[in-house]
Amino acid sequence: MAEATATTDPDPAAIAALKHVGLVGGLTETKVSCAALGDRLDASTQTASRRLQTLESAGYIERDVVGDGQWVRVTDAGEAALRAEYADYRRLFESNVELVLRGAVTGGMGEGRHYITLPGYAEQFRTRLGYEPFPGTFNVDLSEESVRRRGEMAGIDAVPIDAWEDDDRTYGAASCYGVTLVAGDERYEEAHAIVPDRTHHDDDQLELIAPERLRAALGLDDGDEVEVRVTATSRADEPGEGATEEEETGEGEVAGTEAA
Template sequence: MPEKSWIELLMLLAGEGATREEIRISSASLARHFGVSKQTVIRKLGELEERSLISRRVEPRGQFIRITSAGMSALRAMHQELEKILKQEPAKITLTGKVVTGMGEGSYYVGHPGYSEQFKRELGYLPYPGTLDIKLDRASLELKETLMRLPSKQVSGFKTSERTFGPVKIFPSKLKGETGAVVIPNRTHHTDILEIIAPHNLRKAIGLKDGDPVKVEVFL
């Protein structure tokens, strides 16, 4: 976590629901997300608390955090700055990489009614139950990291009797003229894989195979 990235930590907490209520979240899980030490996260949380951007209490049951009104103001200011930047820049970015075979989890998550109905509402179509996975090159990986921090459409998380499903960011996209959407789970770990959903099987529609180089237009 870069030295001046307290805003990234604040944004992550907001994504976990800390703007609406007090949430329980461990410093260890935050450290894993950012790929830094637990001590670094504890120090950053202390800085947020000193700035009165969060309220935090630690109990035997865990650590509880909520974003304060000052923290909300900081997030709104960042949002306004991003809007200014995006109005000056092109409304899309291009990511490049190669087609790879995923772990097969996409069909389960995309096809789950809790997600699929929300995707249909947000995108206007019911997505094919699976994702096209792209292994990004180094430059595009950095752009994906930026995408993860930008405002976007989003489907809400939900709970079943078996587990909890987190919220997912959505960015409309095009690949070789085919309409789709880049999906990024809010709780995703930093990875070089880009996942794309579409109304149909993109591999078959475009005739893609593992190793094929592709360019994905992502609309902001």
């Protein structure tokens, strides 16, 4: 689990501008004038220019300004932001959304063991995921296509892991997505992808945690191809959808009995 770092994401208005850039060919490269973009956004030329500047500062586009406009290309980070928007709309109109990411097993830098076992994280894993993770992360080097699709994870329900602090420093928040890890004919279902809210790691690496050492459970080595199937999940310490009020409060016939 990587250490969190602070950054600022573009606001919804800038994301709307990013969408329009993509629609006119910006995923490869396209020529854009601020006047034309302003017309599409129902905004002034100056406002359109500021939104492009915001997107460039965030690393979502690259620009080459010329005399009669500018050449604009949406970066990988910008495409990931658009895919996250797409995933949100899928949640509105589709049920049981599953995202399939592919990649190869790779070694980590040893940070996972340290962060996973820190008490502020470990207690949340036990209560919210329902298990104590193996002390370390299983790392997947994502394929180029999966790196582009990774942004869709933002539209899938995940278990939040809150930020916390000790006497020395503050540790960042993260999200845990329910995943099934597939390798050939073998699969492991009780695992999670852990994604820090802010990280200095590139998007081409995905970290998984599970109650067991995944390499040993599935007999995997560096370079082995795997598939990570991401689906919506919820906290283990909260009642599931459709639970009755008695189940939520613990009242009813079994209230006051000791758990087995």
